[in-house]
Amino acid sequence: xxLDDRKFMILQAIIDDYITTAVPVGSRTISxxxxxxxxxxxxxxxxxxxxxxxxxxxxxxSAGRVPSDKAYRLYVDRLMKVGKLTSDERERIHDxxxxxxxxxxAVIRSxxxxxxxxxxxxxxxxxxxxxxxxxxxxxxxxxSEEMALMIIVTNLGIVKDAVIRVPSGLSADDLYxxxxxxxxxxxxxxxxxxxxxxxxxxxxxxxxxxxxxxALRVIGRKLDAEDATEVVVGGSSKLxxxxxxxxxxxxxxxxxxxxxxxxxRQLIGREExxxxxxxxxxxxxxxxxxxxxxxxxxxxxxxxTGALGIIGPTRMNYNRVISVLEFMSRAMSExxxxx
Numbered sequence: 001x002x003l004d005d006r007k008f009m010i011l012q013a014i015i016d017d018y019i020t021t022a023v024p025v026g027s028r029t030i031s032x033x034x035x036x037x038x039x040x041x042x043x044x045x046x047x048x049x050x051x052x053x054x055x056x057x058x059x060x061x062s063a064g065r066v067p068s069d070k071a072y073r074l075y076v077d078r079l080m081k082v083g084k085l086t087s088d089e090r091e092r093i094h095d096x097x098x099x100x101x102x103x104x105x106a107v108i109r110s111x112x113x114x115x116x117x118x119x120x121x122x123x124x125x126x127x128x129x130x131x132x133x134x135x136x137x138x139x140x141x142x143x144s145e146e147m148a149l150m151i152i153v154t155n156l157g158i159v160k161d162a163v164i165r166v167p168s169g170l171s172a173d174d175l176y177x178x179x180x181x182x183x184x185x186x187x188x189x190x191x192x193x194x195x196x197x198x199x200x201x202x203x204x205x206x207x208x209x210x211x212x213x214x215a216l217r218v219i220g221r222k223l224d225a226e227d228a229t230e231v232v233v234g235g236s237s238k239l240x241x242x243x244x245x246x247x248x249x250x251x252x253x254x255x256x257x258x259x260x261x262x263x264x265r266q267l268i269g270r271e272e273x274x275x276x277x278x279x280x281x282x283x284x285x286x287x288x289x290x291x292x293x294x295x296x297x298x299x300x301x302x303x304x305t306g307a308l309g310i311i312g313p314t315r316m317n318y319n320r321v322i323s324v325l326e327f328m329s330r331a332m333s334e335x336x337x338x339x
Contacts, residue, residue, distance in 0.1 A: 116235025
């Protein structure tokens, strides 16, 4: 049974109404909408066909219909028209981001807040991968006769630090000399390419070889860190305002996912090559089968390094979410690339 223009029109009207109200939609409600022009009886017949085709569900015998995951997929792929943010909204978001743009972690936290507030859903930001960053500066700061703090600063202002053991007899000048050598040899190299320089650095270290071994060991450990990619959540409780999550078990499942950074990375960062992606209901796996996840990528220079995501009910306002994500992706790319 094909979907003709009338079925398309009725299905879109049902989806639009359910996104707004979260109440099962009846034929009389659709017949009263401007531009529909069909009787309730005609609409009931079409709704019955749409249910048979898998686009509508009827939660209770006497109730109206609700869109299925299949209907939302058709909606975002063929029926939805993505709008634009107003000039006031764009300016407000841009100003907020700029005012908190001194460090990349501040940019990420502010982006999570803006996304959650602008969409009224839960936001997730995946920070740039450590391997995509470049070293700007390395400094060894003495903290005692036997210990020093090694600080690694990247081009995005991300700071990695660790306390390392200093061989006896080394002065502050020795630490400065090692810091300068590390910075000169590793500056502007991607962190993922730094390891290739280790052997050459050790060969040139001469009398400070023991300290260099320790410093490179710590740098290597930082490169291997499992938590190198930070995940920031904004508006974690916003989804609980929607009637879909009044059920305690659904709410618990959702909050459990938010507490797992590994699961959030998989949800938000799974489409490396796509600019914007939409996963609906069961496409997100059993734990998130009541949610939709919309993601966008952002760049530093010409390299895709991180992702922004919105998690909401399957009846989310996709039009609004996509327009916000697209603008935020461009704003973050611009802010981080001009550092």
